[in-house]
Amino acid sequence: MTKETLHPAAIDDAVFLGRAVERLSVLIAEQSKAVFDTMGIVIPVRSCSLMAVLATLGTACASDLARELGHSHQLVMQKVPKLLRLGLIQYRNDDNDARRRILMPTEEGLSQLAKFEQCTVLIRAAYAGLFAEVGDVRQFVDRAADALNERPLDKRISSPG
DSSP states (O other), X not given: OOOOOOOOOOTTSGGGXXXXXXXXXXXXXXXXXXXXXXXTXXXXXXXXXXXXXXXXXXXXXHHHHHHHHTOOHHHHHHHXXXXXXXXXXXXXXXXXXXXXXXXXXXXXXXXXXXXXXXXXXXXXXXXXXXXXXXXXXXXXXXXXXXXXXXXXHHHHSOOOO
C-alpha cells in the first residue's frame, strides 16, 4: 500500500486570489485610516460609502442603504451601531412601521463628510500615482468582477473527463 503525498497549493498561488485581494483591501483600509487620522476624519474607512449614500438620500432605512450599496442588509446593520456611537448618524422610528428605523446623518456626520470630500482629492491623486506605477487596479478589479458575474468560477472549471 502506498501513501499519496499531498501537495497543497502555496498560499501565493492563484487559487488564493481572494486572499490576495483581501490583503490589498486591508492594506488600503489601514493606510486610509492613517490619512483620515491626519485629516481629523472619524468616519470608519469601511463606512464612507454608506455615509455618502445616506447623505445623498437624506434619510433611509437599512434596506434602502443595502440596495444602493449592493451590500447585504446584515452588513449595513453591522456598521450602524458604530456610526451612532460616533454621533455621525441618528435614527427615528418610521411612522408607518414601528419595526423600521429611519437613518439620517447628523450635523457632525455632514461635517465629517465635508472633510472626507476634501480628502478624496488627495486620495485620488495618490491612486493616480499608484496606477501609473502598477496599472489601473480599480479597472482590473471591476473587469474581473464583471467577468465572474458573466461566467462564474464553477462554469470556468472543466469537468474531469
